[in-house]
Amino acid sequence: MSSYILKLRELINNPERLDNSLEWVFLDNAEPPNILIYGERLGLEALKTPNFKAVDLFKYWRVLAQAPEGHLEAMEIYFDRAPTILHGEQHFAARRFFSPTYRRIEKDFHNWIDSFTEDFFNAHNQIDKINPLCLARDYVQKVTSRIIAQDLNVEDHELPYMPGEVLQMITTLKALEEYNQRLNVLVDFIQRKLKISGRNPDEAWAIVSTTVMGTEPLLAALVFALMLPTNDLVTWDSERLMSESKPISVLGREAVCDFEISNMLFKKGQKVQVTTDLIRNPSVNLKSPQQTIPFGIGVHICPGKKISLIVADAFLIKWANTKEMHSKLNRVEFFRDFVLRAK
Numbered sequence: 532m533s534s535y536i537l538k539l540r541e542l543i544n545n546p547e548r549l550d551n552s553l554e555w556v557f558l559d560n561a562e563p564p565n566i567l568i569y570g571e572r573l574g575l576e577a578l579k580t581p582n583f584k585a586v587d588l589f590k591y592w593r594v595l596a597q598a599p600e601g602h603l604e605a606m607e608i609y610f611d612r613a614p615t616i617l618h619g620e621q622h623f624a625a626r627r628f629f630s631p632t633y634r635r636i637e638k639d640f641h642n643w644i645d646s647f648t649e650d651f652f653n654a655h656n657q658i659d660k661i662n663p664l665c666l667a668r669d670y671v672q673k674v675t676s677r678i679i680a681q682d683l684n685v686e687d688h689e690l691p692y693m694p695g696e697v698l699q700m701i702t703t704l705k706a707l708e709e710y711n712q713r714l715n716v717l718v719d720f721i722q723r724k725l726k727i728s729g730r731n732p733d734e735a736w737a738i739v740s741t742t743v744m745g746t747e748p749l750l751a752a753l754v755f756a757l758m759l760p761t762n763d764l765v766t767w768d769s770e771r772l773m774s775e776s777k778p779i780s781v782l783g784r785e786a787v788c789d790f791e792i793s794n795m796l797f798k799k800g801q802k803v804q805v806t807t808d809l810i811r812n813p814s815v816n817l818k819s820p821q822q823t824i825p826f827g828i829g830v831h832i833c834p835g836k837k838i839s840l841i842v843a844d845a846f847l848i849k850w851a852n853t854k855e856m857h858s859k860l861n862r863v864e865f866f867r868d869f870v871l872r873a874k
């Protein structure tokens with residue numbers, strides 16, 4: 532594994548080691564070096580400038596796992612169409628294409644999310660010992676299946692398995708192949724249903740993105756919610772949950788040209804990681820509260836934010852009302868990868 536990933540992982544798991552009087556740190560001695568940006572002013576500027584594009588996560592995994600080009604076809608098509616790693620006009624076009632699907636899902640939610648969540652907890656109420664990770668994973672899998680089933684007007688149980696988790700700093704070819712296979716089966720299913728109902732089969736990529744992009748940070752936030760002390764739960768809502776759990780740890784960017792921000796020079800091709808947990812800039816205001824940007828900022832800001840907040844609020848409220856389950860939970864330990872994880 533590259534040394535910069537090791538150092539990145541070490542620093543985001545131990546942010547107290549970062550020097551609060553600075554805003555960034557080199558992650559390696561490469562030319563140009565990889566950088567971690569954690570200062571508020573520089574971090575916000577880096578996320579807003581069009582001179583950075585999002586790091587190509589798919590290429591990162593492909594190189595890491597030594598997957599031949601074309602080998603992970605469903606993932607390749609997904610990342611060609613989703614806004615996640617696209618830049619400029621292609622990126623805006625992808626957002627415009629995905630947006631109506633997200634808006635339709637948001638509108639439909641209020642019809643079912645509360646009763647769905649209540650039924651979910653009732654169904655798990657008899658279990659003696661509960662692993663919070665399994666509970667939250669089961670919920671996220673079921674809620675995303677329901678989102679897709681509602682949109683396609685089919686029964687939840689008709690859907691294939693959701694693709695699962697992929698946002699790893701370290702992965703293997705086998706894990707990517709399995710993910711790719713599940714994604715392929717799901718997209719194929721969605722496309723067939725769209726064709727039958729006379730809809731555009733390409734929309735499958737927008738529909739499937741509700742499970743590709745969103746489920747892992749949502750899972751992390753819900754495990755965090757399960758670990759909150761019972762008596763505090765009434766003081767938490769989804770916004771606070773996201774800003775304190777910071778489910779996504781870093782946002783990767785790559786310079787598209789040589790440029791300068793805040794007196795700092797970036798070279799074309801240089802990669803930076805910006806933490807979503809931006810440490811205040813001491814030279815600006817020592818007492819300002821720490822800013823977190825759990826859903827990002829700038830042109831890549833999360834389009835699934837509203838969906839996530841609706842789901843997390845329903846989960847928090849129903850969980851707070853299911854007190855008899857609280858003492859049955861095992862404890863977990865959190866650590867940071869690209870996404871907050873629990874073990």
Ligand code: HEM
Nearest residue numbers: 614615741744745748749778782825826827831833835839
């Ligand atoms: C707790 C839940 C979630 C968190 C914390 C979260 C966070 C984020 C963040 C920080 C970004 C910006 C990435 C960047 O700047 O490079 C992002 C992008 C994105 N998110 Fe989310 N997300 C969540 C859930 C979702 C859900 C449920 C969906 C889909 C329904 C979704 C779809 C997307 C997409 C498509 C992008 C790429 C946007 C672009 O590049 O323009 N996310 N998310």
